[in-house]
Amino acid sequence: MTNEIKNLIFSITKLLQNYSxxxxxxxxxxxxYQKLLDTYQKINKYxxxxxxxxxLNGFCYYHNINNFSIFSGIFRIHSNxxxxxxxxxxxxxxxxxxxxxxxxxNLIKTDKISKISSDVNSELTHTIxxxxxxxYKNNITIFISLSxxxxxxxxxxxxxxxxxxxxxxxLSKDFHPPNLNFFDKTVNETKKYLLQNIDDEYxxxxxxxxxxxxxxxFSNMGIDSLIEACNKIIETLKINFxxxxxxxxxxxxxxxxxxxxxxxxxxxxxxKIDFIYKDITIPYTTxxxxxxxxxxxxxxxxxxxxx
Numbered sequence: 001m002t003n004e005i006k007n008l009i010f011s012i013t014k015l016l017q018n019y020s021x022x023x024x025x026x027x028x029x030x031x032x033y034q035k036l037l038d039t040y041q042k043i044n045k046y047x048x049x050x051x052x053x054x055x056l057n058g059f060c061y062y063h064n065i066n067n068f069s070i071f072s073g074i075f076r077i078h079s080n081x082x083x084x085x086x087x088x089x090x091x092x093x094x095x096x097x098x099x100x101x102x103x104x105x106n107l108i109k110t111d112k113i114s115k116i117s118s119d120v121n122s123e124l125t126h127t128i129x130x131x132x133x134x135x136y137k138n139n140i141t142i143f144i145s146l147s148x149x150x151x152x153x154x155x156x157x158x159x160x161x162x163x164x165x166x167x168x169x170x171l172s173k174d175f176h177p178p179n180l181n182f183f184d185k186t187v188n189e190t191k192k193y194l195l196q197n198i199d200d201e202y203x204x205x206x207x208x209x210x211x212x213x214x215x216x217x218f219s220n221m222g223i224d225s226l227i228e229a230c231n232k233i234i235e236t237l238k239i240n241f242x243x244x245x246x247x248x249x250x251x252x253x254x255x256x257x258x259x260x261x262x263x264x265x266x267x268x269x270x271x272k273i274d275f276i277y278k279d280i281t282i283p284y285t286t287x288x289x290x291x292x293x294x295x296x297x298x299x300x301x302x303x304x305x306x307x
Contacts, residue, residue: 100123
């Protein structure tokens with residue numbers, strides 16, 4: 001069943017990537033989405049007995065054994081009430097974890113990994129690592145892991161957090177539509193393009209467009225509207241940057257790579273654009289980066305993908 005789970009993740013990623021780059025039409029994407037949802041439900045029914053009872057539970061289980069953790073799970077915080085949505089580990093720890101989170105809500109970050117150390121845990125001798133999944137109105141959803149091992153890896157936890165966020169949005173009917181990203185693949189493709197196109201004559205200007213409120217705006221409109229809105233963003237970018245290269249990091253984040261001649265002067269501002277879907281103006285923030293030489297690529301890439 002492990003191979004089936006891996007294949008499902010690959011298929012989900014491939015589906016959204018194909019739709020984002022225009023190789024899959026809207027109706028085709030809807031049909032493929034339903035097929036993947038059916039596949040998930042079959043796997044979910046199969047995973048029983050001594051193994052975790054659902055796909056998300058399964059990933060909590062695999063994170064525990066691969067990253068020296070004794071408990072992993074997704075928790076939701078609503079008006080100071082904390083609920084465990086999925087988890088794997090000793091059930092007796094759930095309440096202690098909930099209490100520690102509730103007493104240290106100020107330590108939770110909305111945009112990066114945070115932690116509640118053992119020295120501030122009155123009930124636990126382990127550190128709670130926290131990955132933000134969703135912050136919406138009075139609801140906070142987080143992926144957590146409990147560990148006291150010196151071998152615990154931030155990189156593995158961050159990677160697992162991204163997967164949990166993707167699967168949580170994609171597979172759960174009760175929550176927001178898919179927010180899958182293709183982080184590793186996008187980093188590699190961006191790096192490859194930059195290395196191949198920076199030389200003595202040309203440098204690369206990178207515009208990053210971030211639509212942080214996509215989930216809030218379209219949360220009640222369903223997956224169809226979210227996909228259409230993402231398609232409109234891509235269409236608008238292509239109209240405004242006809243000779244540029246595009247990379248979709250997620251439905252909320254888009255990169256535009258522009259190859260410019262060095263002797264034509266520098267443009268230090270990202271282009272301002274209106275993104276409109278069905279008379280709804282989609283708010284966004286933007287950042288601009290210049291890649292002058294190949295040595296600066298890795299430092300700047302780290303800055304872009306850590307925003």
